[in-house]
Amino acid sequence: MRKKYMAGNWKMNLLPSTAQDLVESLAVVAPKHTQVIYFPQAPFLGCLQQWNLGKAQFGAQNISSQSSGAFTGETSAELVRALGGQFTLLGHSERRTLFGETSAQLQDKIVAAWKHQLLPILCIGETLEEREDERHFEVIKNQLMESLHGLLPISADLILAYEPVWAIGTGKTASVEQAVEVHRFIRSVLNEMQVGLGETTSILYGGSVNAGNAKELFSQSDIDGGLVGGASLKIEDFRTIIQLQDECLHA
Ligand code: PEP
Numbered sequence: 001m002r003k004k005y006m007a008g009n010w011k012m013n014l015l016p017s018t019a020q021d022l023v024e025s026l027a028v029v030a031p032k033h034t035q036v037i038y039f040p041q042a043p044f045l046g047c048l049q050q051w052n053l054g055k056a057q058f059g060a061q062n063i064s065s066q067s068s069g070a071f072t073g074e075t076s077a078e079l080v081r082a083l084g085g086q087f088t089l090l091g092h093s094e095r096r097t098l099f100g101e102t103s104a105q106l107q108d109k110i111v112a113a114w115k116h117q118l119l120p121i122l123c124i125g126e127t128l129e130e131r132e133d134e135r136h137f138e139v140i141k142n143q144l145m146e147s148l149h150g151l152l153p154i155s156a157d158l159i160l161a162y163e164p165v166w167a168i169g170t171g172k173t174a175s176v177e178q179a180v181e182v183h184r185f186i187r188s189v190l191n192e193m194q195v196g197l198g199e200t201t202s203i204l205y206g207g208s209v210n211a212g213n214a215k216e217l218f219s220q221s222d223i224d225g226g227l228v229g230g231a232s233l234k235i236e237d238f239r240t241i242i243q244l245q246d247e248c249l250h251a
Contacts, residue, residue, distance in 0.1 A: 002199075002200065002201070002202045002224050003035060003202050003224070004033055004034045004035065004202070004224050004225045004245065004249060005034065005035045005036075005037060005121075005159065005202060005204055005224065005225035005226075006031070006034050006035070006036050006037070006225050006226055006228070006241060006242050006245055007036075007037040007038075007039060007087075007089075007121065007161075007204065007225070007226065007227045007228065007232075008036075008037070008038050008039065008228055008229075008232025008233075008238055009039045009061065009089065009092070009206075009227055009228065009229045009232060010038065010039055010040050010041065010061075010232065010233060011061070011094070011229060012041060013041075013233055014040065014041075014233065016044050016047050019038075019040060019044065019047070019048075020047070020051050021235075022233070022235055022238075023038060023048065023051055023052075023053050023056065024051060024052050024053075025235045025239075026054070026056070026235065026238060026239055026242070027052050027053055027054030027056065028054065029054065029239055029242050029243065030054055030055055031055075031242050031243070031245070031246035032246060032249075033246055033249040034225060034242060034245050034246045034249065035055075035056075035057065036054075036055070036056035036057070036242055037056065037057050037058060037059060037086075037087050038053070038056060038057075038058040038059075038232075039058065039059055039060065039061045039087075039089055040058065040061075041061070042060055042061070042062075042075045042080075045058065045060060045080060045083045045084070045085055046083040046084070048084065049083055049084035057086045057087065058084070058085055058086070058087070059080065059085045059086055059087025059088050059089070059118065059119075059121075060075060060077075060080040060085055060087075060088045060089070060118075061088075061089050061092065062075070062088070062089065062090070062092070062095055062109075063075055063076065063077045063080060063088045063090070063109055063112055063113060063118070064076050064077070064109075064112065065105060065108035065109045065111075065112050066112070067112065067115075076112075076116075077112045077113050077115065077116035077118050078116045080116070080118060081116045081117055081118055085118060086117075086118065086119060087118060087119045087120070087121060087159075088109075088113050088118045088119075088120055088121070089120075089121050089123060089161075089227075090106050090109050090110060090113070090120050090121065090122050090123065091103065091106045091109075091122055091123045091124065091143075091147070092123045092163070093123065093125060093163060093165045093168055094168075097165070102146070103142070103143045103146035103147045104146050104147070106122060106146075106147045107146070107147050107148070107150050107151060110122065110147065110148075110151060110158065111151070114156045119157050119158075119159060120158055120159070121159040121160070121161050121204070121227065122147060122148075122158065122159070122160050122161070123160075123161045123163050123206070123227070124140055124143040124144060124147075124160060124161070124162060124163070124186075125140070125162055125163040125164045125165050125167075125168075125206075125207070126139045126140060126164055126165065126166075127139075127165045127166060128165065128166035131164065131166060136164075136182070137182075137185055140162075140182065140185065140186065140189070141185075141189050144186065144189050144190070144193070145189075145193075148193060149193065152193060152194055153194055154194060154197060158201060159201070159202045159203075159204065160186060160201060160202070160203045160204070161203070161204040161205070161206050161227040162179065162182050162183060162186060162203060162204070162205055162206070163205075163206035163207050163227060164178075164182075164207050166207075167206075167207025167208050168206065168207050168208070168229065169208070169229055169230060170207075170208060171208050172207075172208055173207055173208040173209065173210075173213050173217075174205070174207055176216050176217060176220060179205050179217060179220070179223060180220050180222050180223065183203050183205070183220075183222040183223055184222055186198070186203055187199065187201075187203070187222070202224035202225065203222070203223070203224055204223070204224060204225045204226050204227045205217055205223050205225075205226055205227070206226060206227030206228065206229070208230075209226045209227075209228045209231060209241060210230075210231045210237060210241070211231065211236075211237045211240040211241055211244070214226070214240070214241040214244040214245060215244045215247075215248065218244060218245040218248045219248040225245060226241065226245065228241060
């Protein structure tokens with residue numbers, strides 16, 4: 001069975017005191033089948049190593065493609081690993097739209113993550129305009145090809161997160177049908193790239209996941225968990241989301 005994840009992307013929110021309260025309140029949840037991951041702002045990654053996270057793990061919201069050197073403001077994969085991080089998000093739509101990250105650059109970041117034993121979560125997804133023009137499949141395929149083609153054959157672990165840009169932070173969630181349709185499409189593209197890759201790769205859904213829609217989304221066998229922004233900042237909401245996902249996996 002593919003591994004299941006529930007990731008909280010805190011974006012540029014929370015201070016160490018509020019974050020510690022959040023993770024330590026949730027440490028007791030201890031889901032049986034779901035790996036919980038926190039993505040804090042980089043400067044307090046090292047704090048999470050000191051706190052009681054239960055079985056949860058953590059990672060960076062972004063890393064540099066470079067190993068070290070004169071890259072002011074960047075964070076290296078090596079440092080994230082040294083501070084206890086095990087994952088990195090890559091290509092979140094906010095990084096792509098606000099900071100101009102391209103799919104081609106993300107290929108180098110995936111290599112940097114693997115080199116320092118970080119498990120990358122590559123985010124892909126279409127904008128509202130692309131969805132309305134019915135170009136979402138083409139856009140997603142291009143994102144996958146540009147980021148992954150140069151890495152084939154892929155033998156290291158990689159997680160994908162389908163995050164329709166129009167659903168991130170907007171309160172508009174993709175319908176279950178839309179999410180499942182795209183997850184299946186992503187699996188078919190991965191299989192075209194490398195036999196079997198579509199079946200072995202965990203694919204998360206992200207975009208306005210909340211306690212009300214989590215059960216319906218995470219009971220789908222093609223959806224291997226979630227990447228949650230706003231609702232991951234609220235202890236009760238994130239607890240419910242983790243528990244609902246884990247219960248779906250028991251059923
Ligand atoms: C995200 O930040 O990746 C995200 C999906 O945010 P939200 O859950 O707030 O839409």
